Amino acid sequence: xxxxxxxxxxxxxxxxxxxxxxxxxxxxxxxxxxxxxxxxxxxxxxxxxxxxxxxxxxxxxxxxxxxxxxxxxxxxxxxxxxxxxxxxxxxxxxxxxxxxx
Numbered sequence: 273x274x275x276x277x278x279x280x281x282x283x284x285x286x287x288x289x290x291x292x293x294x295x296x297x298x299x300x301x302x303x304x305x306x307x308x309x310x311x312x313x314x315x316x317x318x319x320x321x322x323x324x325x326x327x328x329x330x331x332x333x334x335x336x337x338x339x340x341x342x343x344x345x346x347x348x349x350x351x352x353x354x355x356x357x358x359x360x361x362x363x364x365x366x367x368x369x370x371x372x373x
């Protein structure tokens with residue numbers, strides 16, 4: 273099992289537009305072979321002193337059956353279309369690709 277934490281930094285004022293496009297793509301991603309879960313999340317104000325909060329970021333928590341499934345996802349036609357649709361809304365993306373320790 274592969275877990276991915278994708279951090280997507282959204283341009284100021286573009287969060288609602290980004291989330292609309294992102295959420296429209298979620299059912300298609302969840303139907304992909306090897307997708308276990310695919311959930312967009314945003315920060316809450318927990319008031320815990322160690323929290324790093326960013327109101328312009330979306331963290332996507334993904335689980336894939338294998339690295340091959342993740343690789344196929346990244347090249348899927350609907351993901352290419354999604355990336356094109358959000359490119360003007362996104363400042364940067366970073367990924368953490370993890371396995372159980």
